[in-house]
Amino acid sequence: MSDNTAAKRPAGKCPMDFNFFDEETLNCPYDFYKTLQEQAPVYNLPDTNIYMVTRHADVKQLLKDTETYSNNFTELLKGPVPDEAVTAIYAKAWQPVDTMITADPPRHRAYRTLVNKVFSAKRVNEMEDYMTAIVHELIDNIIDKGECDFVREFTTPLPVYVIADQLGVPRKDLEAFKRWSDSFARRLSQLATPEEEIEDAENIVEFQFYFADMIAKRREEPKDDMISDLVSTTISDPDSGETRPLNMEELQSILQQFLVAGNETTTSAITGGMVSLIQNPEQLKALQDDPSKIANAVEEILRMESPSAGIWRVVKKDSEIHGVKVPKDSLLMLRYHAANRDQELFDTPDSIDIDRDNAGDHIAFGQGIHFCPGAMLARKEMNVAFEALLSRLTNFAINEDKSELEYWPNIVLRGLKGLHLTFDKRD
Numbered sequence: 001m002s003d004n005t006a007a008k009r010p011a012g013k014c015p016m017d018f019n020f021f022d023e024e025t026l027n028c029p030y031d032f033y034k035t036l037q038e039q040a041p042v043y044n045l046p047d048t049n050i051y052m053v054t055r056h057a058d059v060k061q062l063l064k065d066t067e068t069y070s071n072n073f074t075e076l077l078k079g080p081v082p083d084e085a086v087t088a089i090y091a092k093a094w095q096p097v098d099t100m101i102t103a104d105p106p107r108h109r110a111y112r113t114l115v116n117k118v119f120s121a122k123r124v125n126e127m128e129d130y131m132t133a134i135v136h137e138l139i140d141n142i143i144d145k146g147e148c149d150f151v152r153e154f155t156t157p158l159p160v161y162v163i164a165d166q167l168g169v170p171r172k173d174l175e176a177f178k179r180w181s182d183s184f185a186r187r188l189s190q191l192a193t194p195e196e197e198i199e200d201a202e203n204i205v206e207f208q209f210y211f212a213d214m215i216a217k218r219r220e221e222p223k224d225d226m227i228s229d230l231v232s233t234t235i236s237d238p239d240s241g242e243t244r245p246l247n248m249e250e251l252q253s254i255l256q257q258f259l260v261a262g263n264e265t266t267t268s269a270i271t272g273g274m275v276s277l278i279q280n281p282e283q284l285k286a287l288q289d290d291p292s293k294i295a296n297a298v299e300e301i302l303r304m305e306s307p308s309a310g311i312w313r314v315v316k317k318d319s320e321i322h323g324v325k326v327p328k329d330s331l332l333m334l335r336y337h338a339a340n341r342d343q344e345l346f347d348t349p350d351s352i353d354i355d356r357d358n359a360g361d362h363i364a365f366g367q368g369i370h371f372c373p374g375a376m377l378a379r380k381e382m383n384v385a386f387e388a389l390l391s392r393l394t395n396f397a398i399n400e401d402k403s404e405l406e407y408w409p410n411i412v413l414r415g416l417k418g419l420h421l422t423f424d425k426r427d
C-alpha cells in the first residue's frame with residue numbers, strides 16, 4: 001500500500017468538529033470519515049443514540065451479525081413524531097409489513113428466496129437488449145443538441161424505464177411513477193418539511209392504489225412481467241408455515257422496495273461516475289480507448305459513489321464494538337460510503353482509478369443476507385450506459401453554470417442534485 005499520509009490525517013480535526021447532519025458535512029463528508037476511521041471508528045453522534053461505524057472491516061463484520069443487529073427499523077422510517085394529518089393519509093391504504101429490508105431471519109428468508117427468483121440471472125441477462133435499446137433511444141434524443149440535462153434526460157429515465165417495464169407499467173404512467181419514487185426517497189431521507197411529508201404521503205397512497213389495481217389485473221390475466229411472477233408465486237408463511245400466495249400488504253411492500261432501492265441509487269451512480277470521469281480526463285480517455293475496462297470502472301464508480309451511503313441497524317442487546325459500549329435499542333449507522341473509502345483497504349481512496357485491482361472489494365451493495373438483489377441489474381444498467389455513452393459521444397464537459405454539483409441532503413441515499421453536460425458526437 002502506498003504511503004498517502006497527507007490524505008490520512010485531516011489536519012488537527014477531531015470528531016466533535018463535525019456535525020453529521022449538517023448539509024455541508026453530508027455534501028463533503030470525507031474529512032469526517034477519515035477523522036472517525038482514525039480516532040473513533042464507532043462514534044456516538046452527539047445528543048443521539050446513533051453509533052456510526054466507518055471502517056470497511058467493521059461494517060462488513062457487523063452486517064453478518066443479524067442476531068445482535070436487526071434490520072427492523074420500520075418505526076424509524078415513520079419519522080420522529082408522526083403528524084396526525086400524515087397518519088390519516090397513510091391510513092387510507094395498506095399498512096407496512098416487514099418483508100425484505102426491514103425483516104430479520106427467519107422471516108426475511110421467505111421473501112428473499114422469492115425475490116431472488118424474480119431477479120434471476122436469466123431474467124436480467126434477457127433484459128440486456130432492451131436496456132441497450134433504451135440507452136440508445138435516450139442518447140438519440142440528446143445527441144444533436146450537443147448538450148443535455150444529464151440527470152433529467154439520461155440517468156433518471158434509464159432505471160425508471162427499466163424497472164417500470166419489468167413491472168409492466170406503461171410509459172404514459174412514467175411521470176407519476178417517478179414522482180412516487182421521489183416521494184419514497186424523500187421519506188427515507190427523514191429531512192422532509194411537514195408540507196413535503198403530506199405530499200409524500202399522498203403520493204405513496206396513490207402508488208399503492210395504482211399497483212393494487214395492476215395486481216388485480218395480473219391475477220386475472222398474467223403477463224410476462226415481475227408483478228405476474230409475484231402474484232402467481234407462493235410463500236411459506238413466516239409465522240404458520242402454511243403455503244399461500246403473497247397478500248396485498250406483502251406485495252405492496254416488495255414493490256415499494258424495488259422502487260426506492262432501484263431508481264435513485266442507479267441514477268446517482270451513473271451521474272456521479274460521469275462527473276468523476278470528466279474531472280479526471282486521463283481516466284476518461286483510457287476508458288474510451290479501451291472499453292474492455294468499463295466493467296472494472298463500474299466497480300470503481302460504485303466504490304466511490306456508494307449511492308446507498310449508509311444503512312440503519314437496531315441494536316437488539318447490549319454490545320461492545322472496539323471497546324465502545326453500544327446499549328440495547330440504540331441505532332447503528334453502518335456507513336457504506338465511508339467503508340468504501342477506507343485507506344486500510346483502498347490506496348488513495350478518494351481518487352478514481354479505473355484499473356484498481358481491488359475495486360470489486362467495495363460493499364456498495366451491502367453484504368450478507370440483505371445483499372442487494374438488484375445488484376446484477378444495476379451493474380448491467382451501468383455497463384450498458386457507459387458503453388453506449390462513451391462509444392457515441394466525446395469531449396464531455398460539465399456546464400458549471402447550470403450544474404448543481406452538490407449532493408442532496410440525505411442521510412441514507414447519496415446523489416448529485418443536477419448535472420448539465422456538453423459533448424460532441426464521436427466519429
Ligand code: HEM
Nearest residue numbers: 100101257258261262265266308364365366370372374378
Ligand atoms: C447502484 C444501484 C444500487 C445500489 C448501490 C444498491 C445498494 C443496496 C444496498 C447497500 C442494500 C443492502 C441494505 C442493507 O444492508 O440492509 C440493498 C438492498 C436492496 N436493494 Fe439495492 N442497490 C442498488 C440497486 C437496486 C436495484 C436496481 C434494485 C431493484 C430494482 C434494488 C433492490 C434492493 C432491495 C429489494 C433490497 C433489500 C434486500 C434485502 O433486505 O434482502 N437495488 N441495495
